[in-house]
Amino acid sequence: MAGPKGRRPRAIPERTCVACRESAGKRTLIRIVRTPEGRVEVDESGKAKGRGAYLHANRSCWEKGLKGGSMGYALRTSLAPEDLEALTGFGLGLPAEGID
Structure with a gap:
């Protein structure tokens, strides 16, 4: 539906957690990336080059x-x-349950 000036509200990008398969806003998930060099690491910026996957x-x-x-x-x-x-070390610093 159009907003006050005929514009549509901005779409919020969604991604799926590879563990529980639930969709959530991209900014609420943590991105793991396989870099072009083949290393796998946490992508805190969410913009690193490479193939990404998301976890709550x-x-x-x-x-x-x-x-x-x-x-x-x-x-x-x-x-x-x-x-x-x-x-695994990074994951140990996360809360046991999600913050809703």
């Missing part, structure tokens, strides 16, 4: 995404042990 900012989705293999599948790569260790 809670420990349960983080653990499920890393253990189940859905993260590697979404990034089209296998997670190296050092990448997995770094991502």
